[in-house]
Amino acid sequence: MQMEQQTEHEEVFAQPRKQYIYCFFKRTFDIILSAVGLVCLAPLFLVLAIWIMVDDFGNPFYSQVRVGKDGRHFQMWKFRSMVKNADALKKELLELNEVRGAMFKMKEDPRVTRVGRFIRKYSLDELPQLFNVLKGDMSLVGPRPPLPEEVAQYTDYHKQRLLVTPGCTGLWQVTARNEVDFEEMVELDLDYIQRRSLMLDLWILMMTVKIMIKPNGAY
Structure with a gap:
């Protein structure tokens, strides 16, 4: 649904506080934790990649253009959880979108593979984004990067x-x-x-680990 006008309660706030010290330590932790994570999780990456290829032969990784800070586009990486022609099939499913607004979600998306359902449930499909964090396109904690067609709305x-x-x-x-x-x-x-801080980021990371063990409705 095209959102052309802002409702009365929507107010544009000023640029967030610079928080130079916070941003320095946040980026430092992003680099350290993503590098350590990529090294420690390498065996898991290999297992998941093989499992995905056995289930639905093809590239186990999937990249997609996303919109980052200040509208900059970048390639975001994930483990492939859908069939290989998922993007083409999306056009046929748009009318079945279960979420109002500028994003697409289906609880029983027919494009998701058997392995895909499992890795999505436990958020394992997101692990390759550690490469994006190391590169600087993403942070460990922040708003999810939207698709260009979503930002257009x-x-x-x-x-x-x-x-x-x-x-x-x-x-x-x-x-x-x-x-x-x-x-x-x-x-x-x-x-x-508006509230971001190292303590809030730490709490979100701890909660993320918790929901990877005990999922909270991911699909």
Whole structure:
């Protein structure tokens, strides 16, 4: 649904505080934790890659153009959880979207493979984004990076999600996740942007580990 106008409650706030010390330590931790994670998780990467190829032969990795900080486009990496022609099939499923607003979600998406259902449930499909974090396209914590076609539907209010570096996990993922619509997700992201701190990031990371062990409705 095209969102051409802002509702009365939507107010555009100023640029977030610079927080130079916070940003320095956040980037430092991103580099250290993503590098350590990639080394330690290498055996798991190999197992998942082989499992995906056995289940649905093809490249076990999937890249997609996403929109990052200040509207910059980048290639985001994931383990492939859908059939190889998933992007082409999406056009046929748009009318079945179960989430209001500028994003697409289906609980029983027919494009998801058997292995894909498992790795999505435990958020294992997101692990290759550690490469994006190491490169600097993403942070460990921040708003989820949207698709360009989603951003095309954004109002100025929604575009405030793009004021900071996007993350692998965030306040939305560890709280409401798929239980809220697009507008409520935006509210959670903007709340994070206004309150972000090392302590909040640490709490979100700890909650992320918890929901990887005990999923909170991912699909």
